[in-house]
Amino acid sequence: xxxxxxxxxxxxxxxxxxxxxxxxxxxxxxxxxxxxxxxxxxxxxxxxxxxxxxxxxxxxxxxxxxxxxxxxxxxxxxxxxxxxxxxxxxxxxxxxxxxxxxxxxxxxxxxxxxxxxxxxxxxxxxxxxxxxxxxxxxxxxxxxxxxxxxxxxxxxxxxxxxxxxxxxxxxxxxxxxxxxxxxxxxxxxxxxxxxxxxxxxxxxxxxxxxxxxxxxxxxxxxxxxxxxxxxxxxxxxxxxxxxxxxxxxxxxxxxxxxxxxxxxxxxxxxxxxxxxxxxxxxxxxxxxxxxxxxxxxxxxxxxxxxxxxxxxxxxxxxxxxxxxxxxxxxxxxxxxxxxxxxxxxxxxxxxxxxxxxxxxxxxxxxxxxxxxxxxxxxxxxx
Amino acid sequence: xxxxxxxxxxxxxxxxxxxxxxxxxxxxxxxxxxxxxxxxxxxxxxxxxxxxxxxxxxxxxxxxxxxxxxxxxxxxxxxxxxxxxxxxxxxxxxxxxxxxxxxxxxxxxxxxxxxxxxxxxxxxxxxxxxxxxxxxxxxxxxxxxxxxxxxxxxxxxxxxxxxxxxxxxxxxxxxxxxxxxxxxxxxxxxxxxxxxxxxxxxxxxxxxxxxxxxxxxxxxxxxxxxxxxxxxxxxxxxxxxxxxxxxxxxxxxxxxxxxxxxxxxxxxxxxxxxxxxxxxxxxxxxxxxxxxxxxxxxxxxxxxxxxxxxxxxxxxxxxxxxxxxxxxxxxxxxxxxxxxxxxxxxxxxxxxxxxxxxxxxxxxxxxxxxxxxxxxxxxxxxxxxxxxxxxxxxxxxxxxxxxxxxxxxxxxxxxxxxxxxxxxxxxxxxxxxxxxxxxxxxxxxxxx
Numbered sequence: 001x002x003x004x005x006x007x008x009x010x011x012x013x014x015x016x017x018x019x020x021x022x023x024x025x026x027x028x029x030x031x032x033x034x035x036x037x038x039x040x041x042x043x044x045x046x047x048x049x050x051x052x053x054x055x056x057x058x059x060x061x062x063x064x065x066x067x068x069x070x071x072x073x074x075x076x077x078x079x080x081x082x083x084x085x086x087x088x089x090x091x092x093x094x095x096x097x098x099x100x101x102x103x104x105x106x107x108x109x110x111x112x113x114x115x116x117x118x119x120x121x122x123x124x125x126x127x128x129x130x131x132x133x134x135x136x137x138x139x140x141x142x143x144x145x146x147x148x149x150x151x152x153x154x155x156x157x158x159x160x161x162x163x164x165x166x167x168x169x170x171x172x173x174x175x176x177x178x179x180x181x182x183x184x185x186x187x188x189x190x191x192x193x194x195x196x197x198x199x200x201x202x203x204x205x206x207x208x209x210x211x212x213x214x215x216x217x218x219x220x221x222x223x224x225x226x227x228x229x230x231x232x233x234x235x236x237x238x239x240x241x242x243x244x245x246x247x248x249x250x251x252x253x254x255x256x257x258x259x260x261x262x263x264x265x266x267x268x269x270x271x272x273x274x275x276x277x278x279x280x281x282x283x284x285x286x287x288x289x290x291x292x293x294x295x296x297x298x299x300x301x302x303x304x305x306x307x308x309x310x311x312x313x314x315x316x317x318x319x320x321x322x323x324x325x326x327x328x329x330x331x332x333x334x335x336x337x338x339x340x341x342x343x344x345x346x347x348x349x350x351x352x353x354x355x356x357x358x359x360x361x362x363x364x365x366x367x368x369x370x371x372x373x374x375x376x377x378x379x380x381x382x
Numbered sequence: 383x384x385x386x387x388x389x390x391x392x393x394x395x396x397x398x399x400x401x402x403x404x405x406x407x408x409x410x411x412x413x414x415x416x417x418x419x420x421x422x423x424x425x426x427x428x429x430x431x432x433x434x435x436x437x438x439x440x441x442x443x444x445x446x447x448x449x450x451x452x453x454x455x456x457x458x459x460x461x462x463x464x465x466x467x468x469x470x471x472x473x474x475x476x477x478x479x480x481x482x483x484x485x486x487x488x489x490x491x492x493x494x495x496x497x498x499x500x501x502x503x504x505x506x507x508x509x510x511x512x513x514x515x516x517x518x519x520x521x522x523x524x525x526x527x528x529x530x531x532x533x534x535x536x537x538x539x540x541x542x543x544x545x546x547x548x549x550x551x552x553x554x555x556x557x558x559x560x561x562x563x564x565x566x567x568x569x570x571x572x573x574x575x576x577x578x579x580x581x582x583x584x585x586x587x588x589x590x591x592x593x594x595x596x597x598x599x600x601x602x603x604x605x606x607x608x609x610x611x612x613x614x615x616x617x618x619x620x621x622x623x624x625x626x627x628x629x630x631x632x633x634x635x636x637x638x639x640x641x642x643x644x645x646x647x648x649x650x651x652x653x654x655x656x657x658x659x660x661x662x663x664x665x666x667x668x669x670x671x672x673x674x675x676x677x678x679x680x681x682x683x684x685x686x687x688x689x690x691x692x693x694x695x696x697x698x699x700x701x702x703x704x705x706x707x708x709x710x711x712x713x714x715x716x717x718x719x720x721x722x723x724x725x726x727x728x729x730x731x732x733x734x735x736x737x738x739x740x741x742x743x744x745x746x747x748x749x750x751x752x753x754x755x756x757x758x759x760x761x762x763x764x765x766x767x768x769x770x771x772x773x774x775x776x777x778x779x780x781x782x783x784x785x786x787x788x789x790x791x792x793x794x795x796x797x798x799x800x801x802x803x804x805x806x807x808x809x810x811x812x813x814x815x816x817x818x819x820x821x822x823x824x825x826x827x828x829x830x
Contacts, residue, residue: 039662039665040665042662043662043665043666043669044669046662046666047666047667047669047670050666050670051670051671051675054675054678054679055678057678057682057683060682061682192813192817193398193809193810193813193814193816193817194810194813195813196752196755196756196759196810196812196813197755197759197805197806197809197810198759198763200763200766201759201802201805201806204781204798205802207790208790208795208798208799211790212790212793212795219790219791316673316674316677316767317673317763317766317767320766320767331674332677332767335674335677335678336681343678346671346674347670347671347674350669350671351669354669355669
């Protein structure tokens with residue numbers, strides 16, 4: 001609070017002016033928010049449309065689907081003895097009719113470009129539609145259900161992993177910056193490059209050691225087969241299956257994470273105002289809280305927010321290595337099945353989450369850092 | 383040039399940089415060796431395999447050096463050929479063009495278990511009358527044992543284990559076991575150690591007729607790297623994976639950083655709508671899902687490493703680092719020397735590429751080096767998902783093969799560990815070098 005006292009002790013005659021600036025602040029914030037929202041929305045629209053184009057390969061998936069329809073209908077007719085009696089022309093006509101019905105059902109009778117805008121509208125209104133082949137484990141073909149079903153495992157694993165990793169890095173980084181130059185600090189500096197290997201890679205090593213060699217923990221999956229009956233036993237079983245993935249996730253990021261935070265805190269603690277505070281005789285605890293943590297808060301919050309939304313995409317390779325039934329692996333399956341509805345569905349939700357986070361971060365910065373004025377820094381670098 | 387030398391000198395003060403540089407030098411040497419010892423076309427042919435390429439190799443054999451850690455020594459794979467001199471070949475001329483060629487394959491057997499199989503591969507040269515072959519087995523002690531007699535044909539393979547007649551004569555023991563036991567009638571006992579000989583005497587009936595034969599003892603371990611489920615020597619993939627990984631990482635990192643830097647410079651210099659457009663593209667690109675798009679390209683379009691590399695670079699240009707560079711360029715743009723350049727009439731492009739961009743190269747180099755491991759692992763990750771280049775042997779594909787064939791379940795750890803170790807080394811080397819470079823070039827980090 002020390003740096004805000006100067007503002008509070010403003011001269012009395014400045015009060016009316018302050019009131020005026022208060023109302024103009026509201027206008028400025030409102031105008032800034034509107035512009036910002038519009039630009040974010042435009043970004044979301046463009047990126048979702050691009051995803052639709054890519055996921056349909058600019059219409060090529062249509063051709064694949066047409067081929068699949070024709071093949072399955074030809075097979076049906078060939079297998080059905082009731083059609084043996086029909087003449088060739090009749091058969092052809094019947095087949096063409098059936099294909100036309102199927103194509104109309106999937107909307108393939110319209111050109112792709114026209115449909116792509118319908119897809120865009122549906123995606124943006126979160127009307128995610130139905131999948132062609134994929135179903136949720138409960139049997140639903142609604143994309144919403146398919147995605148929602150896989151969300152809890154992803155949140156459980158990557159969510160827990162990200163949060164543990166984030167706070168562990170933060171606190172270890174902080175304590176390292178306090179004991180700068182100690183043996184633990186040096187150890188983290190040396191080990192930081194080990195984070196160049198991704199979590200799935202650590203996963204392979206951990207599976208090799210703890211599952212294959214020692215046989216202590218399962219190779220992968222979320223539960224044993226068959227799943228345990230009671231809730232407690234089930235939870236314990238899931239917990240046991242989570243040990244290796246969590247360990248891989250945290251191990252792969254911890255050293256670099258802690259190193260980055262430590263360096264970050266060290267850079268901030270070498271600022272002149274920190275030396276000033278120390279010279280004033282403040283306790284090192286106070287110095288840390290007010291002069292080091294406070295200015296770094298926006299950056300820390302940004303990292304945390306981005307960590308949180310990154311969970312949504314799951315982790316495709318990581319979940320594949322551990323055979324974890326999460327969103328990432330589902331997305332991979334969806335791509336293999338040309339299931340564009342699921343691909344677009346997951347992307348659009350991520351786009352919205354990201355846009356919302358970025359929008360909210362501006363306000364959070366203003367809340368935690370009195371130097372930041374919303375919409376008041378247009379001319380600045382960012 | 384002088385700054386370069388100074389940088390290098392300073393770099394040598396960091397042990398991690400020395401370690402990183404040493405490993406990178408080693409990897410480059412390995413790449414050069416790979417490309418020279420196994421030319422590109424040959425590598426593709428070997429890795430594709432097929433008939434006649436890997437027949438002489440054991441299946442799923444760990445590397446030979448694993449014997450050092452085993453209490454029970456398992457047999458190594460042996461190749462002895464009369465054609466290349468690793469086996470003795472003597473010609474005894476006879477009368478009426480009937481000659482005898484005796485080929486002796488001598489090997490020292492000092493192992494605790496039996497080989498997987500043994501085979502003789504013959505190639506004979508004749509016009510009408512095929513040579514006659516007679517094979518005998520000479521154990522370290524005891525008498526010679528007649529194995530089989532047959533006509534050679536143009537090309538003939540004799541697998542010991544499939545000779546049922548021989549099996550009967552060995553009291554029902556499989557020949558690759560029975561032949562190593564002193565008394566097969568007493569049942570299965572550990573193999574007798576010592577020097578064994580396989581003697582093939584070929585009788586030829588024509589003046590130019592000739593026979594050559596290769597004896598293969600299929601061990602349970604093979605060579606430096608071992609073999610996979612298709613009998614392929616993993617050395618090919620390990621060796622060729624090195625230049626592929628290095629090239630992919632380097633090109634991707636170089637392409638991405640240079641393009642990002644140039645675009646950031648253009649964006650700041652021209653400002654206005656150029657800047658706005660570039661910023662919008664960056665925002666859109668940051669929302670697009672990176673890995674899923676790469677997987678889609680791999681699944682729908684092409685798995686060629688060149689296409690994937692192009693896509694990786696394109697998707698990695700417009701990222702957060704454009705913002706970082708932009709912030710720096712905005713400061714540099716106001717510097718007096720830019721003002722001076724403009725005053726004497728330098729064009730926009732000259733200012734951008736000759737005056738603006740060089741200023742951030744110190745910051746660029748650590749970033750570039752540190753970005754390499756990410757791209758190397760990305761290639762491995764795509765290969766792991768089954769989206770590796772269809773023809774190239776790479777480390778990621780090796781791990782994918784291993785995973786597909788349950789290497790970890792079956793205990794073929796070497797299959798996963800070898801490419802993984804090389805990946806880790808590559809990643810670590812560049813990361814360590816990048817960290818050290820960052821400390822040298824980034825004055826705020828100096829001493830931290």
